[in-house]
Amino acid sequence: xxxxxxxxxxxxxxxxxxxxxxxxxxxxxxxxxxxxxxxxxxxxxxxxxxxxxxxxxxxxxxxxxxxxxxxxxxxxxxxxxxxxxxxxxxxxxxxxxxxxxxxxxxxxxxxxxxxxxxxxxxxxxxxxxxxxxxxxxxxxxxxxxxxxxxxxxxx
Amino acid sequence: xxxxxxxxxxxxxxxxxxxxxxxxxxxxxxxxxxxxxxxxxxxxxxxxxxxxxxxxxxxxxxxxxxxxxxxxxxxxxxxxxxxxxxxxxxxxxxxxxxxxxxxxxxxxxxxxxxxxxxxxxxxxxxxxxxxxxxxxxxxxxxxxxxxxxxxxxxxxxxxxxxxxxxxxxxxxxxxxxxxxxxxxxxxxxxxxxxxxxxxxxxxxxxxxxxxxxxxxxxxxxxxxxxxxxxxxxxxxxxxxxxxxxxxxxxxxxxxxxxxxxxxxxxxxxxxxxxxxxxxxxxxxxxxxxxxxxxxxxxxxxxxxxxxxxxxxxxxxxxxxxxxxxxxxxxxxxxxxxxxxxxxxxxxxxxxxxxxxxxxxxxxxxxxxxxxxxxxxxxxxxxxxxxxxxxxxxxxxxxxxxxxxxxxxxxxxxxxxxx
Numbered sequence: 001x002x003x004x005x006x007x008x009x010x011x012x013x014x015x016x017x018x019x020x021x022x023x024x025x026x027x028x029x030x031x032x033x034x035x036x037x038x039x040x041x042x043x044x045x046x047x048x049x050x051x052x053x054x055x056x057x058x059x060x061x062x063x064x065x066x067x068x069x070x071x072x073x074x075x076x077x078x079x080x081x082x083x084x085x086x087x088x089x090x091x092x093x094x095x096x097x098x099x100x101x102x103x104x105x106x107x108x109x110x111x112x113x114x115x116x117x118x119x120x121x122x123x124x125x126x127x128x129x130x131x132x133x134x135x136x137x138x139x140x141x142x143x144x145x146x147x148x149x150x151x152x153x154x155x
Numbered sequence: 156x157x158x159x160x161x162x163x164x165x166x167x168x169x170x171x172x173x174x175x176x177x178x179x180x181x182x183x184x185x186x187x188x189x190x191x192x193x194x195x196x197x198x199x200x201x202x203x204x205x206x207x208x209x210x211x212x213x214x215x216x217x218x219x220x221x222x223x224x225x226x227x228x229x230x231x232x233x234x235x236x237x238x239x240x241x242x243x244x245x246x247x248x249x250x251x252x253x254x255x256x257x258x259x260x261x262x263x264x265x266x267x268x269x270x271x272x273x274x275x276x277x278x279x280x281x282x283x284x285x286x287x288x289x290x291x292x293x294x295x296x297x298x299x300x301x302x303x304x305x306x307x308x309x310x311x312x313x314x315x316x317x318x319x320x321x322x323x324x325x326x327x328x329x330x331x332x333x334x335x336x337x338x339x340x341x342x343x344x345x346x347x348x349x350x351x352x353x354x355x356x357x358x359x360x361x362x363x364x365x366x367x368x369x370x371x372x373x374x375x376x377x378x379x380x381x382x383x384x385x386x387x388x389x390x391x392x393x394x395x396x397x398x399x400x401x402x403x404x405x406x407x408x409x410x411x412x413x414x415x416x417x418x419x420x421x422x423x424x425x426x427x428x429x430x431x432x433x434x435x436x437x438x439x440x441x442x443x444x445x446x447x448x449x450x451x452x453x454x455x456x457x458x459x460x461x462x463x464x465x466x467x468x469x470x471x472x473x474x475x476x477x478x479x480x481x482x483x484x485x486x487x488x489x490x491x492x493x494x495x496x497x498x499x500x501x502x503x504x505x506x507x508x509x510x511x512x513x514x515x516x517x518x519x520x521x522x523x524x525x526x527x528x529x530x531x532x533x534x535x536x537x538x539x540x541x542x543x544x545x546x547x548x549x550x551x552x553x554x555x556x557x558x559x560x561x562x563x564x565x566x567x568x569x570x571x572x573x
Contacts, residue, residue, distance in 0.1 A: 057251065057276070057279070072241075080248035081248055096248075099246045100249070103245070114205060116373075136255055136280055
C-alpha cells in the first residue's frame with residue numbers, strides 16, 4: 001500500500017509540475033464594478049498579471065456561470081473580455097474596451113444600421129463572477145473573482 | 156489480506172481516473188469537436204453583429220452552403236469538412252478567446268479572420284499553431300510575408316487601380332489640370348490600410364491626393380469631413396467603411412448637393428451594397444463607382460453559382476444574394492482545391508496548416524473560383540487571392556458592371572513595411 005501511495009504521489013507531482021513552477025498571477029481593478037450605464041464606458045477596467053511566458057498572447061475571459069447567457073456565445077463557453085501580449089518579463093496589462101462592455105456585460109443588440117441599440121441593454125445579473133486569465137502558449141492560467149454590482153438607483 | 160487487496164484495487168480504481176481526468180481538464184486535452192470520421196476543420200471568426208456584419212453574414216452563408224455541398228458529395232478523398240463558425244460580435248478579445256478555445260479542435264487548418272484587427276492580434280499564434288489565416292484586404296499579409304492569404308485583392312492595390320481609373324476618367328472628361336482626390340474612411344486599421352502603399356502609388360500619378368479624412372466607426376454624420384474635402388476642391392472622393400457606412404456618407408453628400416460635381420468611388424469593396432444602400436436609398440447612392448475583386452449586383456444574380464443559394468436558401472429571395480456570398484463560396488472552393496493538392500503530397504495523418512498553405516501556393520491561375528472573383532493569384536510569392544478587380548457603377552437602383560477584370564498595380568510593394 002505504501003508503495004502504491006508513493007507511486008501515486010510521484011505521478012501527481014510529475015503531472016502537475018508545470019502548475020507548481022512559475023505560477024501566474026493576475027488581478028482586476030476595480031475588483032467591484034457597477035453596472036452603471038453609461039458611466040461604465042468611461043470607467044477603466046484593467047486586468048494585469050505576471051508569470052506568463054514572455055511575449056505570449058494572454059487571453060482574459062469572463063467565466064459565465066450556469067444560467068447566464070450571452071448572444072452568440074455557446075453554453076459552457078467563456079467569453080473574451082480583453083487580451084494582451086505579455087512583455088519580455090511575462091507581465092501584462094490590458095483594459096476591457098467599450099465594445100466588450102456593451103456586448104458582454106450589457107448584452108446589447110445592434111440596429112439594422114449596425115449600431116448598438118441602447119434601448120436593448122440587458123445587463124448580466126449582478127454577482128460574483130470569475131475572470132480567467134490564460135497564456136495562449138504556456139497554458140498557464142489564473143482565475144480571480146470580479147464582483148459585478150447592480151447599477152445605482154437613479155434619484 | 157483479501158481486504159487489503161480490495162482496498163488497493165479500490166484506490167487505483169478511484170484515484171487514477173480522477174487524477175487523469177483532472178490532468179486532462181487542466182491541460183486542455185479533452186476532446187473539443189473531435190470527429191470520429193476523417194475531417195479537416197475550417198475555423199471562421201466572423202462578426203454576425205456590428206459594423207462589418209453586412210459582409211460577414213452573407214459570406215458565412217456562402218461558406219456554409221458550399222461546404223455542405225462538398226460534404227454531401229462525400230468530402231474530399233473521404234475527408235469531411237468541419238466548418239466551425241463563431242460570432243465574434245465586433246470584438247477582438249472575443250475573437251482571440253474563441254481562437255484559443257477552438258484552435259486545438261480536430262485538424263484545424265485555417266482561421267478565417269473577418270476583421271483586419273483579428274489577424275493582427277493572432278498572426279503570431281496562428282504561425283506557431285501551424286494554422287494559416289485568411290484576411291480580408293490587409294496588404295500587411297503580403298508586405299510582411301505573414302503565414303496567410305488575402306481573400307482577394309488588397310485594399311491598397313484596389314486603391315491604386317481606382318486611381319488609374321480616375322486618371323482615365325479625368326482625361327475623358329477633358330477638364331485639364333490635375334484631379335484632386337479625397338479619401339474618407341473609418342479611423343481604424345482597415346480605414347488606413349488603403350493608403351499604405353496606395354499613397355506611394357498616388358505620388359507617382361498626375362493627381363493631387365488631399366489630406367485623408369478619418370471618422371470614428373459608427374459615426375452617422377460625415378458632413379464636416381465632406382465639407383472639408385469639398386472646400387479643398389475634391390473632384391473625386393473615396394468612401395470607405397462597410398455598408399451602411401458608405402451609404403450614410405452618400406446620404407450626407409446628397410443632402411449637401413455635392414454628388415453632381417464630385418465623383419464618389421469605393422475601392423475597399425464593401426458598399427454601397429445591393430441589400431442595404433442600393434435598396435434603401437437608390438437615389439442617394441446613384442452614380443457611385445465601386446471596384447470589386449468579386450462579382451456584385453446583377454452580374455452576381457446571373458452567375459450559375461446562384462443555384463447554390465436557391466438550393467440551400469429556399470426561403471430567402473435571390474435579391475438578397477450579395478457579392479459577399481460569393482466570397483464565401485470562393486474561399487470554400489479554395490479550401491477544397493487546396494486540400495486536393497495537399498492530399499496528393501501527404502497522407503491525411505500528415506496534413507496540417509503548413510502543408511495546406513503550400514498547396515494554396517500551387518493554385519496560381521487555377522479556375523476553381525469559376526469567375527466569382529478575378530483569377531486566383533496565390534503563388535509562392537503572392538499571398539493575394541486575386542490581382543484583379545471589376546468596376547461597377549450604381550445606376551437607377553442597380554449595380555451595373557462597367558469594366559471587365561482589370562489587373563491591379565502592386566501598391567503593396569511600394570510601401571516600406573516595418
